[in-house]
Amino acid sequence: MELYLIIILVLMILGSIYSLNASDLLSAVISYGIVGFGLVIAFLLLQAPDLAIVQVVVEVATLIIMIATIKNTQSKIPKMEFKPKIAVYYAITLIAALIFLIVFDRATGCLSEFGADTMRMAQPYIDGVEHTKSANLVTGVVFDFRAYDTLGEATVLFTAVIGVLTILRIKGKKDN
Amino acid sequence: MIIYILCFILFLVGLYGVVSKRNLIKIIIGIAIMEYSINLFLIMIGYIEGGTAPIITKGFEHAKFVDPLPQAMILTSIVIGLATTALLLAVAIRLYQKYGTFDINKIKDLKG
Numbered sequence: 001m002e003l004y005l006i007i008i009l010v011l012m013i014l015g016s017i018y019s020l021n022a023s024d025l026l027s028a029v030i031s032y033g034i035v036g037f038g039l040v041i042a043f044l045l046l047q048a049p050d051l052a053i054v055q056v057v058v059e060v061a062t063l064i065i066m067i068a069t070i071k072n073t074q075s076k077i078p079k080m081e082f083k084p085k086i087a088v089y090y091a092i093t094l095i096a097a098l099i100f101l102i103v104f105d106r107a108t109g110c111l112s113e114f115g116a117d118t119m120r121m122a123q124p125y126i127d128g129v130e131h132t133k134s135a136n137l138v139t140g141v142v143f144d145f146r147a148y149d150t151l152g153e154a155t156v157l158f159t160a161v162i163g164v165l166t167i168l169r170i171k172g173k174k175d176n
Numbered sequence: 177m178i179i180y181i182l183c184f185i186l187f188l189v190g191l192y193g194v195v196s197k198r199n200l201i202k203i204i205i206g207i208a209i210m211e212y213s214i215n216l217f218l219i220m221i222g223y224i225e226g227g228t229a230p231i232i233t234k235g236f237e238h239a240k241f242v243d244p245l246p247q248a249m250i251l252t253s254i255v256i257g258l259a260t261t262a263l264l265l266a267v268a269i270r271l272y273q274k275y276g277t278f279d280i281n282k283i284k285d286l287k288g
Contacts, residue, residue: 013185114179
């Protein structure tokens, strides 16, 4: 179980590295799909089927929008010429990444082990199924206990759609 | 613990893309990768060994479930992530129409 997750995660990391270093935008977007669909499999392994369904839909939509964006563009990326200055940047980046990793390792030290049986927060929600009568506990939380959060989510979604429509509007101001 | 570390390495790869790449599409891909890794990390915290999906079916009324609370929160987060990515891509489309390139250095030079 944990081994499968490690394999999926390594695949996702390789896909993301290739995606960021690809010389062609279309192959970058396609290999970005590896990360998203790997995440779907990881959600299924972690017993979260609702999230897997939502993630499939979101990933396909994101890929379609990205390919529509780069469809009619000149998608070759010129290679960066190597200067000695760039080596210094790489060294600084590596050191910073190492420091981040050490800090993260210390910070997660207070978490319980992966897969440990700790229901710190969720036990009231699981017991509350008698009140909500929802067979799916996740939707019980989303639409019943935390319905105001879902309202806020809908507000963010609405605002983003209005923003996209405003940015992509063909007709601008009449003057100039 | 190695699984948390791998998840954080995925986050760092996304950060590398945001900081060092000059192409707008790659910066957006980096932001999306960071967001995915955070989602995965929070779901991993809620996982319980041997637990089943938090759906009550006949015969499984009192089975051991995984934590439903992070799943509900991440469900919200995924949808918001789609909305923000779509907004970023809309800005990228507009910039390409105006300047004819995705390279942020060239866009900076062409300005004003």
